[in-house]
Amino acid sequence: MTKNLKYGLILLSICAVCAFALALTNSITAPVIRMQDEVNQKKALEAVSNGWTIGTRSEVTDQAYVTYTIDLLDNSSVAGYVVGLSTPGYGGQMTLVASYTNSGEMLFAQLLTHNETPGLGKKAEQEGYMDKFKGSGTEKAVPTSKSMLSDADAQAVSGSSVTFTAIAKAIAAGSEYVKNLGGAR
Amino acid sequence: MKANIKELTKGIFKENPVFVIVLGLCPVLGVSTQVSNAIGMSAGVMFVLLFSNIIISALRKVIPGSIHIPAYIVVIASLVTITEMVMHAFVPSVYSALGVYLPLIVVNCIILGRAEAFASKNSVFDSILDAIGMSIGFALGLTLIALIRELFGSGTITLFPMGNFGGGINIPWFYDNPIRVMALAPGALLIMGYLKAFFDWNTSRKKDK
Known part of the structure; x- marks a missing residue:
């Protein structure tokens, strides 16, 4: 039981660090990606x-x-x-x-x-x-x-x-x- | 020093991931339709393999054996997602060129294979050397197959556009007489088979000596 709890906590810690890293990266990249999508959409509309x-x-x-x-x-x-x-x-x-x-x-x-x-x-x-x-x-x-x-x-x-x-x-x-x-x- | 060089170079020829260990064949066969795809894929694999090896090697004493696979998968999947987001935001042309193959790095056997077979048992420095050597070996194998397939299958060599250079080079004669099967899936298997046979012959010849 203690062993399983320990394994669970280790996995939880790894997942938490990964989730934090992903959230941080997303907070930096998401606005840039959204801006690119808007520009591409506008360009495509003008082109057609x-x-x-x-x-x-x-x-x-x-x-x-x-x-x-x-x-x-x-x-x-x-x-x-x-x-x-x-x-x-x-x-x-x-x-x-x-x-x-x-x-x-x-x-x-x-x-x-x-x-x-x-x-x-x-x-x-x-x-x-x-x-x-x-x-x-x-x-x-x-x-x-x-x-x-x-x-x-x-x-x-x-x-x-x-x-x-x-x-x-x-x-x-x-x-x-x-x-x-x-x-x- | 000699041992470090050996660690670095083993992935290039002696333990080439594509032709000798035969790992990561799905992306190799799928993405090798153009040289530019092969280069982009190799860069993505290099980044993920390097950082996954570093992280897994650093955590090798913390992660118990019975949960190592889920722990490695979480680390690798996170690194691939970070690579995908960064490429999408800052190098959209490369992101667009790689398409569906970028998220597929998660299931590339080379990444998990090296984490399991090497990084989980060796120091961070050795794991870095292993990642660099294996990445170069993977890049060489993938690019060689892509070069042969694109040359014979389409008569072109496609690189990334830079300045006035559009990215595509048409090869005389081959461009007018393409062997279409080379650009399709059977062509990938044929080229892979011939190159694997060549590597096996070369290895056995060295052993005989």
């Missing part, structure tokens, strides 16, 4: 806004992929939307932002956070990866399988089909959501 004015944000809670929308204003009328998307990738949940016209045509998209495999799914954050979805959503369907891509694009997503499909489904869902809004707000 198509030069239009970024308007008000509305949270969306009843959709599978869509988490929020932001109006894009052209001379104070709604010209399109930025849609915040969340989709399950190979390494866990991924978040991205995509902009659409009122008719649901995708303009630009950018990956925000993910845990995809370096060298494979992680390629989705590279410049140009989202180009394969540009202009899709209306007359041209969003490519949700590799067979809908050109040979070069299919080669580029080789080895990371889960990531590609997850992003494609989210972009397609965003397009559908915007079509239903139809510039109504």
Whole structure:
């Protein structure tokens, strides 16, 4: 009994010191990380806004992929939307932002956070990866399988089909959501 | 002095963690798709191995044998989490490049293996030498596999971007004629097998002499 208590106290002491070290590190790093996230989010919004004015944000809670929308204003009328998307990738949940016209045509998209495999799914954050979805959503369907891509694009997503499909489904869902809004707000 | 040098260098060739002791193969096979990933992973492992060896060696007389595994895991997991938070805040590009492999250092057998086999039985100074030697051995093994895989599989060598240098080097001929399987999981196993065979042959040849 005394021996078990002693072992418990030793483990408790080690855990307490580790918890203190982690709390201290977190108190230093958390504000820096939060600031970086805000800057990245702002940069991403500006990158996908198509030069239009970024308007008000509305949270969306009843959709599978869509988490929020932001109006894009052209001379104070709604010209399109930025849609915040969340989709399950190979390494866990991924978040991205995509902009659409009122008719649901995708303009630009950018990956925000993910845990995809370096060298494979992680390629989705590279410049140009989202180009394969540009202009899709209306007359041209969003490519949700590799067979809908050109040979070069299919080669580029080789080895990371889960990531590609997850992003494609989210972009397609965003397009559908915007079509239903139809510039109504 | 000679014993210290031996302690430091044993991890590089004689007891190389990747090719001889065959530890930590999950991250080795998973992360070796690009040279930059291998370098980043090696840096993370070096930091965690060094500090876990120091802490565990310093506490070796305090931690009883029957609770040593949970105690080591708490120390290692805390060090990995600290590394992750610091990298996320201050070197976000490296943090982003390593992705899911950074938290996986917790389950890297080299860290727990060296804590169990060496740091728990030796002085802090010897444990530091062991950690440095093993880290260098791990870095060499991982980088060598990544270099071969990336060269044959993609025809490129990817390093970290610096100034005007974008980070990627395209190797003529290999870039136009990549052997795709090398970039995929079977390629990692193939390269690992050939390199392990080479190390075994080299060791047996030395013994015969």
